[in-house]
Amino acid sequence: MPLILASTSPRRRELLALLGIPFDVESPPFEERLEVDSPVIEQVQSFAQGKAQSVARQEPDAIVLGSDTVIELNHQVLGKPADLAEAREMLRSLAGLDHHVHTAVALVCSARAIDIVALSTAVVRMKPFDELMHERYLATRESLGKAGAYSIQGEGGDLVDSIDGDFPTVVGLPLRLVAQLLTQVGVRVPVDLDELYLAKPYANWARFSV
Numbered sequence: 001m002p003l004i005l006a007s008t009s010p011r012r013r014e015l016l017a018l019l020g021i022p023f024d025v026e027s028p029p030f031e032e033r034l035e036v037d038s039p040v041i042e043q044v045q046s047f048a049q050g051k052a053q054s055v056a057r058q059e060p061d062a063i064v065l066g067s068d069t070v071i072e073l074n075h076q077v078l079g080k081p082a083d084l085a086e087a088r089e090m091l092r093s094l095a096g097l098d099h100h101v102h103t104a105v106a107l108v109c110s111a112r113a114i115d116i117v118a119l120s121t122a123v124v125r126m127k128p129f130d131e132l133m134h135e136r137y138l139a140t141r142e143s144l145g146k147a148g149a150y151s152i153q154g155e156g157g158d159l160v161d162s163i164d165g166d167f168p169t170v171v172g173l174p175l176r177l178v179a180q181l182l183t184q185v186g187v188r189v190p191v192d193l194d195e196l197y198l199a200k201p202y203a204n205w206a207r208f209s210v
Contacts, residue, residue, distance in 0.1 A: 001109070003187060006030075006055040006066040011153065015173040016065070018201060020191040021182070028066065030054040034079050041102060043077065044070045045117045048104035053115070060110035063185060069172045071148035072100040078148045087143035088134065091159065094148060095129035101148075103169045107181050114185055120174035122165025124152070133158065153203040163208045171202065 005016055006028040013025055028051035035043065045068075052066030071078040073094060081087035101124055106117040127133075142156055143149040150156030152163075152170050168175045175196065179189045200206040 001187075002059075002062045003182075004055055004059055004062045004064045006051045006064050009172060011171050012067055012173045015168055015171060015175060015202065016178070018191065018196060019175060019179060019182075019189050021187065021189060023065075024062075026055050026059070028052070028054045029058075032068070034070075034077055040070060040072045040075070040077050040100075041104075041119060044068050044102045045104040045106070045119060048106040049108070049115070049117050052106040052108040056108040056110045063107060063109045063112075063114065063182075063187060065178070065182075066106040066108065067103060067173050067178075069101060069103040069147055069169075072102060073097065073148075080145055080147055081143060081149045084138050084141070084143065087149035088138055090149035091134050091137070091143070092129060094126045094150075095134075095159075096126060098123050098125050099148070100124075101165075101170045103172060103174050105174065105177055105181060107185055109185070112185075116181065116184075118177055118181060120166055120169040120177045122163055122167075122169045124163050124170060125161045127159055127161045152208070153205075157204040157207060160208065167200075167205050167208055168202070170208075 003023040005025045008027050030050045047068035048066045052064045056064040101122045104119050108115050
């Protein structure tokens with residue numbers, strides 16, 4: 001039974017490949033619509049399920065993995081900035097504070113009536129505001145297309161002081177949780193998770209792991 005990653009994210013594709021399981025990638029025909037007043041966790045789980053279900057309808061015999069990540073600051077969701085001006089505002093609002101990164105993972109298989117979703121949360125502490133550092137980062141344009149306007153695995157890691165939780169959760173795919181769910185539905189994970197987490201084979205992973 002094939003495994004399909006319902007995602008256009010190269011980061012999720014790179015992380016899932018670390019588990020050593022063959023998989024295909026399909027772009028999910030699903031539109032995310034953030035609602036400011038809706039509970040954050042409900043939204044991120046709904047988005048992950050929506051992505052997986054949209055591909056599973058087209059590929060009923062496959063096990064489809066969907067995932068979504070949101071950033072929560074003071075009970076408000078920070079999505080992807082529309083432009084550099086909005087990215088600048090987001091980074092300033094995060095500076096010097098802790099925020100939560102919620103990543104939901106969904107597994108769906110129409111043929112086997114599988115439809116499960118789970119959540120992993122990490123706390124990220126940002127460095128104090130530094131205008132020069134922020135402007136240098138914004139000039140890289142890495143902020144665009146990133147929830148919260150930063151990429152912890154990229155140059156945005158320079159803005160992060162520390163994390164409490166699972167590093168891959170912050171990147172966008174919590175590998176321990178994914179492996180647990182895949183095993184639960186009968187997919188063998190050939191990689192030793194403890195060894196993988198000791199090796200930390202992803203950009204900036206070792207930098208933020210305790």
